Amino acid sequence: MPLPKAELHLHIEGTLEPETAFALAARNGVTLPYADTDALREAYRFTDLQSFLDLYYALMDVLRTEQDFADLADAYLARAAAQGVRHAEIFFDPQAHLKRGVELGTVVEGLWRALGRSEQNHGVSTQLILCFLRDESADSALRTLRAAEPWLDRITGVGLDSAEVGHPPAKFREVFRAAADLGLRRVAHAGEEGPPQYITEALDVLGVERIDHGLRCMEDPALVDRLVRERIPLTVCPLSNVRLHTVASLAEHPLPAMLDAGLVCTVNSDDPAYFGGYAGDNFDAVRDTLGLTEEQLRTLARNSFLAAFLEHDEERRQRCLAEVEAYSFG
Numbered sequence: 001m002p003l004p005k006a007e008l009h010l011h012i013e014g015t016l017e018p019e020t021a022f023a024l025a026a027r028n029g030v031t032l033p034y035a036d037t038d039a040l041r042e043a044y045r046f047t048d049l050q051s052f053l054d055l056y057y058a059l060m061d062v063l064r065t066e067q068d069f070a071d072l073a074d075a076y077l078a079r080a081a082a083q084g085v086r087h088a089e090i091f092f093d094p095q096a097h098l099k100r101g102v103e104l105g106t107v108v109e110g111l112w113r114a115l116g117r118s119e120q121n122h123g124v125s126t127q128l129i130l131c132f133l134r135d136e137s138a139d140s141a142l143r144t145l146r147a148a149e150p151w152l153d154r155i156t157g158v159g160l161d162s163a164e165v166g167h168p169p170a171k172f173r174e175v176f177r178a179a180a181d182l183g184l185r186r187v188a189h190a191g192e193e194g195p196p197q198y199i200t201e202a203l204d205v206l207g208v209e210r211i212d213h214g215l216r217c218m219e220d221p222a223l224v225d226r227l228v229r230e231r232i233p234l235t236v237c238p239l240s241n242v243r244l245h246t247v248a249s250l251a252e253h254p255l256p257a258m259l260d261a262g263l264v265c266t267v268n269s270d271d272p273a274y275f276g277g278y279a280g281d282n283f284d285a286v287r288d289t290l291g292l293t294e295e296q297l298r299t300l301a302r303n304s305f306l307a308a309f310l311e312h313d314e315e316r317r318q319r320c321l322a323e324v325e326a327y328s329f330g
């Protein structure tokens with residue numbers, strides 16, 4: 001039995017496996033510019049975040065109908081459950097779909113078909129986090145938030161993703177303020193490729209409660225002290241960092257140093273179909289390559305439930321935490 005965990009950094013569009021991409025392409029009459037799944041897998045050699053994003057956005061073209069989004073989410077939830085995920089806070093990128101003429105309602109209703117049945121079908125509780133694309137304008141983000149208002153009962157929070165460098169968090173001050181006024185929780189990618197100041201800005205200007213990635217905080221000891229003192233969770237994605245060359249190799253990943261510093265780290269998969277592994281695979285990789293101890297793995301799992309937006313269901317949080325404490329490593 002795998003270690004129970006919450007997944008807090010997962011882009012649902014990043015769970016599109018090559019086989020599913022071809023199946024959906026056939027269903028929707030879309031021609032992919034790859035001969036087969038092997039040829040597509042060959043394209044998964046990224047040099048940086050942008051080289052990944054180019055393929056990530058292009059492949060989304062196969063996602064057209066509510067059923068497509070439902071099937072995508074259901075396949076993710078089944079895989080996540082098999083790897084010990086008990087709770088998943090799922091990012092989605094509405095602007096990437098709106099731009100292609102796919103309505104927000106199609107995306108949210110489709111995802112909800114899977115998410116609404118996830119506890120019964122997979123034993124995984126879920127939440128949705130709407131992400132703004134930081135390489136789009138602040139105005140576009142505001143229009144997206146307004147367009148999402150009919151579905152806010154299904155959306156827990158907002159996030160910020162896509163190309164980081166050159167798009168500092170402060171650009172989105174207004175939309176994050178508006179999201180907070182609507183009662184939404186706030187997170188942001190920061191310190192993945194961007195500098196430590198982006199982490200500070202995400203906290204101070206956007207009021208985020210968690211930082212997605214956050215690796216580059218390690219360049220700024222005063223920032224590390226602050227993140228430790230304020231117990232700001234960091235949703236670290238080790239296999240993603242390797243594939244996007246944010247770190248030179250998994251063996252050189254700063255996760256052990258981050259844990260030693262007292263940072264509230266969690267381990268997540270980001271875009272598992274593209275980066276070679278789901279949540280449990282990321283845990284296994286850091287155990288095997290970084291030599292994390294059982295107590296460190298338990299800390300990562302504990303942190304994931306402590307950092308989850310489970311205030312509406314403290315009973316579930318406590319039950320999951322108790323499972324983590326009782327877990328026996330085989």
Ligand SMILES: Nc1ncnc2[nH]cnc12
Pocket residue numbers: 011014049056161162163189192240270271
């Ligand atoms: N790792 C990542 N960083 C920024 N934006 C993303 N969108 C999907 N995955 C992402």
Ligand SMILES: [Zn+2]
Pocket residue numbers: 009011161189212270
């Ligand atoms: Zn991400």
